Amino acid sequence: MTATASTPTTAKPVATGRSLLATAWMRIRRSRIAMASLAVVVGMVLFAILAPVLVAIEGQDPNTTNTTPEVLDNFYTPGLPLPQYMYPSAEHWLGVEPGLGRDLFARLAYGARVSLVIALLATLVSVVLGTILGAAAGYFGGKVDMVISRIMDLFLAFPHLLLVLSIAPILQSRLAGTALGSGSFVPIASLVIVLGFFGWAYLARVVRGQVLTIRQQEFIDAAQSYGTSHRSMIFKQVIPNVTGVVLVYATMMIPTNITAEAALSFLGVGVKDPTPSWGQMLNAAQAGNWYLSDPWFLAVPSIALIITVLAFNLLGDALRDALDPKSSR
Amino acid sequence: MIGFLFRRLGAMLILLLVVSFITFTLFQFGPADPAAASCGQECTPERVEQARIALGLDKPFFVQYLAFLSGLVGPRMLGAPGAEQVCAWPCLGKSFQTNENVTDMIANALPYTVSLTVGAVVLWTVVGVGMGLFAALRKGKLADRLIVGAASFGVSLPIPVTGLVLLLVFVGTLGWLPFTTNAIRSPFGEAGFFGWTTNYLLAWIALAVLFSAQYVRITRNNMIETFSEDFMRTARAKGLSRGTIVFKHGVRAGITPIVTMLGLDLGAMLGGAVLTEQIFSVPGLGFTAVRAATSGDLPVTMAITMLAAFFIILFNVIVDVSYAFIDPRVRVN
Numbered sequence: 001m002t003a004t005a006s007t008p009t010t011a012k013p014v015a016t017g018r019s020l021l022a023t024a025w026m027r028i029r030r031s032r033i034a035m036a037s038l039a040v041v042v043g044m045v046l047f048a049i050l051a052p053v054l055v056a057i058e059g060q061d062p063n064t065t066n067t068t069p070e071v072l073d074n075f076y077t078p079g080l081p082l083p084q085y086m087y088p089s090a091e092h093w094l095g096v097e098p099g100l101g102r103d104l105f106a107r108l109a110y111g112a113r114v115s116l117v118i119a120l121l122a123t124l125v126s127v128v129l130g131t132i133l134g135a136a137a138g139y140f141g142g143k144v145d146m147v148i149s150r151i152m153d154l155f156l157a158f159p160h161l162l163l164v165l166s167i168a169p170i171l172q173s174r175l176a177g178t179a180l181g182s183g184s185f186v187p188i189a190s191l192v193i194v195l196g197f198f199g200w201a202y203l204a205r206v207v208r209g210q211v212l213t214i215r216q217q218e219f220i221d222a223a224q225s226y227g228t229s230h231r232s233m234i235f236k237q238v239i240p241n242v243t244g245v246v247l248v249y250a251t252m253m254i255p256t257n258i259t260a261e262a263a264l265s266f267l268g269v270g271v272k273d274p275t276p277s278w279g280q281m282l283n284a285a286q287a288g289n290w291y292l293s294d295p296w297f298l299a300v301p302s303i304a305l306i307i308t309v310l311a312f313n314l315l316g317d318a319l320r321d322a323l324d325p326k327s328s329r
Numbered sequence: 330m331i332g333f334l335f336r337r338l339g340a341m342l343i344l345l346l347v348v349s350f351i352t353f354t355l356f357q358f359g360p361a362d363p364a365a366a367s368c369g370q371e372c373t374p375e376r377v378e379q380a381r382i383a384l385g386l387d388k389p390f391f392v393q394y395l396a397f398l399s400g401l402v403g404p405r406m407l408g409a410p411g412a413e414q415v416c417a418w419p420c421l422g423k424s425f426q427t428n429e430n431v432t433d434m435i436a437n438a439l440p441y442t443v444s445l446t447v448g449a450v451v452l453w454t455v456v457g458v459g460m461g462l463f464a465a466l467r468k469g470k471l472a473d474r475l476i477v478g479a480a481s482f483g484v485s486l487p488i489p490v491t492g493l494v495l496l497l498v499f500v501g502t503l504g505w506l507p508f509t510t511n512a513i514r515s516p517f518g519e520a521g522f523f524g525w526t527t528n529y530l531l532a533w534i535a536l537a538v539l540f541s542a543q544y545v546r547i548t549r550n551n552m553i554e555t556f557s558e559d560f561m562r563t564a565r566a567k568g569l570s571r572g573t574i575v576f577k578h579g580v581r582a583g584i585t586p587i588v589t590m591l592g593l594d595l596g597a598m599l600g601g602a603v604l605t606e607q608i609f610s611v612p613g614l615g616f617t618a619v620r621a622a623t624s625g626d627l628p629v630t631m632a633i634t635m636l637a638a639f640f641i642i643l644f645n646v647i648v649d650v651s652y653a654f655i656d657p658r659v660r661v662n
Contacts, residue, residue, distance in 0.1 A: 157344055157645070159600045159637035162615075166622040166630050167355060259487045263604055266489045267619055282489045286608070291493050292501040302490040310485035317481070 020244050020323065027322035034318030040311035044304075048116045051109035058093050060103035062110045062276055071101045080293055087296060097284065098294045108300055111276035114184065116308075118191045118277070119257035125196025127250045130203030135238050137204070138211025139230075148204070155201035161263070164194045168269040184275035191270050195257050203249045210242045244323035251316035255309040262305055278305050337649065341642045348638040349631060353394050356627045383408055384425060397422060397631070422628035424621070431632045434617060438601075440514040442613030445605065446598040448529050449536040450591070457541035458587060461548025466575065468553055476545060483542025492535040492608035499531060506531060509609045532609040536602060540594065548587055555583030585655060589648050596644030600637025 028034040047054070055061060066072075073080045079099045080086070087095045094104040137148035171190035214220065215238075223237050258278075264270035265279025266286070273280060281301035285291040291298035364381035365372065372380075381387050385396060385407075399405050400420030406413040407423055416423070421431035464476040499506050509528055516525040555561065556579055564578045601615030610616070614633050621629035 154344065154347060157638055157641050158348065159597070159634055159641060161603045162600065162618050162622070162630075162634045162637055163352070165603065165619060166352070166634070169623055169625075170355060255485065262487050262489060267603065267607060269623060279489075282493070286489070286493060291497055295497055298490075298493055298497065302494070305487055305490060306485055309487065310482060313485050314481060 020247075024244075024247075024319060024322045028318050031318055033314055037311040037314040037318065040307060041315055044112065044308050044311070045116065047109060048112040051106075051113050055103075055106040055109055058103070058105055060092065060106045062102060062106040063274055064102060066096065066101035068101075071096060072098070077293055079288075086294060094300055095296060098290045098297055099284075099288065104297070104300050107276040107281060108278075108304060111278050111281055111301065112304065114188060114271055114275060114277035115258055115261055115279065115305075118188055118195070118261045118271075119254050121192040122195035122199065122257045122260075123250055123253045125192060126199035126203060126253060127246060129196070130200035130249075131207055131239060131242065131246050132234075133200065134204035134207030135211050135234050135242065138208040139215060139234055139238055141215075145208070149208070152201045152204055152208075155198065156205075158198075160198050164198060164260075164264065165267065165269055167194050168264060184271070187271045187275065191261055191264060194264075195260050199253055199257065203246070203253070206245060206249060207242050210245055211238055214238055214241050248316060248320045248323055251312060251319050255312035255316070258305065258309055258312070334646075334650070337646045341639075341646065344642055345635060345639060349398070349635050350394065352631045352634050353397065353627075354390075356625075356630070357390060397628075421632040424629050425626045426621070426624055426629075431628045434629060435614070435632055435636065438612060438614045438617045441511075441611050442599060442601055442606070442615065444513075444515060444525065444529055445532055445536075445602055445611055445613060446595065448526070448533040449540070449602075449605075450595055450598065452533050453537040453540040453544060454591060456537060457544025458548045460541070461545040462552055462575075462580070464545065464549045465552035465556065473549075477549070480542040480545040480549075483538055484546070486538055486542075488535055488539060488604045489608060491538050492532070492605060495531045495535055496608070509611055511610075511612055529611075532602075532605050532611060535608070536598075536605055544587065544590070547590055551583040551586050552579060555579050558582070581655070585652060588651060588655060592644045592648035592651070593641070596641040597637075599640040599644075601633060 028038065067079075071081060071085050072078075073082055081096050081098055081101065085092060085096045085101075086098075089095065092103050092105065094108060096103055097107065133148050133152075137145045137152075168190055171193060172186050175186045175190055220233070220237060223233060228237070261270060261277060262279035262282060265272075265277050266282045268283060271277035271280045273284065278301045282298070282305075285294075285298040285301070364384055364386055365377050378387075385393060388396070396405065400416060400418070400422060402418070404418045405416050405420045407416045407420070408414050416430065417432075419432055421435070423430055424434060460476050460480075464473040467473045496508075500508055506527055509532065513520045513525050513528045516522040518525070520528070560582070561574065561579060564574045569578075599614075601613055601618055603615035603619060605611070606613045606615040607619055614636065618630060618633040620626070621633065
């Protein structure tokens with residue numbers, strides 16, 4: 001169409017005998033920003049995994065309420081923590097919540113688990129769907145391509161947030177009726193399904209584009225000439241060649257999903273109290289206008305969210321620069 | 330050109346039908362019983378049945394769906410048998426919750442969403458494209474690195490965080506601006522342009538922070554690419570003024586992807602900025618949709634989802650058509 005339309009890029013042969021991941025790692029190690037973001041990402045994941053340990057060391061737990069007048073003010077602003085409890089202290093590392101007096105550090109740590117699990121699993125669902133469908137569309141072409149492409153168009157034209165908003169409560173009520181419907185499983189599972197199922201289309205389009213150029217290359221003819229099955233062609237020949245792109249998009253999808261979880265829980269259709277998540281904590285900060293009288297309560301989940309999303313975004317940028325032959329900076 | 334338009338509009342209609350069908354189907358699996366909800370608490374089973382008939386929910390799925398579609402073509406009758414009322418075209422049904430006419434609800438909510446969209450789009454286009462262009466012209470210098478760094482930070486700011494922090498600082502602490510009110514729908518009302526601006530300013534900024542950052546990135550990358558092309562060197566060699574080179578040659582050639590993104594974002598915004606409207610209590614489409622979706626109000630959710638999809642698809646077509654005007658290299662076929 002135009003000069004800007006994607007001209008098929010022939011992937012440059014990467015340095016001899018080095019795997020894709022090794023190349024990426026080599027380039028990332030050279031960038032200070034990329035290394036710092038990687039450290040933050042690893043740190044956050046560890047923080048989430050070790051939440052029970054850390055909270056045990058602190059000596060608190062995320063669900064114990066404490067509304068006694070020694071902790072929460074009952075007089076001027078009912079429910080507001082007294083200054084020594086509002087801010088970090090040796091007893092409560094990040095202070096306590098207004099209203100219920102629960103420990104903020106414990107909620108942040110357990111919330112990190114919920115937020116990250118949702119974001120990572122949703123990304124996994126999208127990546128699996130997007131890669132397989134995109135590869136199938138590009139590889140088979142013809143009718144298969146047409147059907148999958150039309151479905152992609154449909155998903156891309158759908159007002160996502162609105163649809164997710166109406167599906168999440170439906171899914172939650174359906175799941176709640178099953179044997180799995182206990183504890184925090186239902187909201188987590190429904191967010192994973194909803195976010196995962198609506199995030200694949202963009203990746204699929206990118207993968208399809210890549211596969212269209214891969215299909216032209218000789219090794220595909222070679223594999224075909226000794227009668228490789230379609231299945232093994234897609235999984236053994238085609239998909240390994242799009243790993244780089246998929247990795248870049250997956251890294252960028254994680255922060256999007258972290259933000260989406262926060263958004264949905266903030267709107268009250270995602271994770272709900274008493275299960276903590278960063279979005280639920282934002283929701284709690286807005287509910288009853290607590291953020292106006294206790295800004296720290298808003299700051300805790302906000303800072304965690306921003307740091308994590310920023311680190312994933314920067315890491316994604318670095319990965320793209322390292323793996324995408326088109327971006328040359 | 331005309332043929333192209335007709336084909337695109339045809340595809341648009343089909344897509345809208347699919348969207349409406351999917352939304353309609355989803356609600357058949359819905360959690361809440363709309364009849365019981367509209368009947369209110371402590372309602373006898375007979376009354377619930379009556380409500381079900383009045384809402385038309387006793388009929389088979391396809392009959393309900395076709396009845397809904399008929400309202401898009403012409404007027405349709407609504408209500409219990411014997412007490413039907415005409416619902417004028419375009420009829421989107423009545424809210425299960427408030428019994429209000431959905432078309433009226435949308436007509437009420439739309440001005441708020443448009444107010445929010447117009448200001449935010451102007452703000453983020455000016456700031457985002459301007460800073461992106463500036464960064465591209467100063468590529469590699471300190472200003473460029475600062476802008477790129479700010480943009481990386483900006484895209485990582487979730488709207489609830491930005492929105493609440495803005496409210497906390499400018500409304501709660503400093504008191505420079507009032508909380509958003511429902512009273513101001515447009516700049517032409519009693520409050521005037523100034524009242525309208527102050528009412529929506531924080532919401533615009535909350536959206537603009539996120540979107541400007543994205544526009545900075547796309548503008549900068551595109552402009553750097555364009556500036557390195559041969560015709561730009563030719564323009565410089567001809568001795569044209571810097572302004573002419575940058576704006577008449579550079580921006581005009583590199584603006585296509587930015588227009589695409591602007592069109593798509595505009596379409597998405599008009600369907601309701603759900604989060605921003607919720608945070609700032611702007612009773613627009615997004616705000617209405619959240620309430621409807623969480624209370625199982627099918628007609629309202631359907632209508633807003635379809636309207637949002639309509640805007641998204643419409644702006645897709647507008648973007649495609651506008652290419653031909655912006656970029657003479659493109660020929661619509």
